[in-house]
Amino acid sequence: MFTLTDFNELIENQLFYNRNKSFFYTFSNGKLPIGLNEENRKTLKIKSNEINKFIGKTKVNFTYEKILKKICEKNIKLLTESNQYLYFDKEDYKNLQTIYDTLLEKIYILTQKTKIFDKDIDDLFDSHYKKLQEFLIQSNGVEIFKKYEEKPEIFPVKCAEYNPEFQIKLLNIDIFKIKEPVLDIGCGVEGNLVKFLRENGIEAYGIDRNLKGESYLFNKSWFEYKFKMNTWGTVISHMAFSNHFMHHHLRRDGDFKKYAQQYMKVLNSLKPEGCFIYGPSLSFIEDVLVMSNQPYSVDVGEHWTKITKVQ
Incomplete structure (x- = not known):
């Protein structure tokens, strides 16, 4: 049978x-x-x-x-x-x-x-x-x-999961001053940074594909997730959203417009004085943001960008 x-x-x-x-x-x-x-x-x-x-x-x-x-x-x-x-x-x-x-x-x-x-x-x-x-x-x-x-076997383009201490250092985040609640976009299947923040008493959540288990980890892509206005104190994304945004910006058939729209939805979801901290940086849209009348300030470091909602 x-x-x-x-x-x-x-x-x-x-x-x-x-x-x-x-x-x-x-x-x-x-x-x-x-x-x-x-x-x-x-x-x-x-x-x-x-x-x-x-x-x-x-x-x-x-x-x-x-x-x-x-x-x-x-x-x-x-x-x-x-x-x-x-x-x-x-x-x-x-x-x-x-x-x-x-x-x-x-x-x-x-x-x-x-x-x-x-x-x-x-x-x-x-x-x-x-x-x-x-x-x-x-x-x-x-x-x-x-x-x-070109070849019968493909070279995997995998997404690595970095330890939380490394991510915090690279993105220049001070967890003692971080504004809550925190959302990690593309947090990885283990949600390492989200768990680390919660262990340190910080209200944190994460979204990614193929997530299972914890109620504070949402099994959604960043396009499926609904970014509500004035919700997040801090949004973090290390080697995730901006990495994909850059990929589509460089591709001849990339979905650049869709990523640009989602980028603005993330910014609109910030509370006043809230921040979107990510790496790698996206100079092509950050320059546009600086020249616009949008209520955001832009700080760029060696490995990070911090967008702050100023009102």
């Missing part, structure tokens, strides 16, 4: 097999580095009848949608862990679910056959990975994947 545990194992094996492989490199035979691993191929052929019954059962007991959601969450997590600059909004999640819905439906039809040939499997998964290619381009543009065309 094929169970949910067996299905989850197939998914995990497949994701592990394709980890750090490029969706955009093409071998001389026209094939992609990513594909179905041999163990899953054998399972699909040997246990086709059981798999067919399992998929059919999930549609009856209403677990099908939950399975689709979990597959998509695992894929997005893997993609963003391999490249921190990839971003997927709610509409992207829906589109990815549609792609995997199509895949499962085709597997359901395929497993009804009395005999499954390798060509049937190859055609199915070649089509699936082509759709994933299109999905990545539609959601994140072309430029970010240019390097992926």
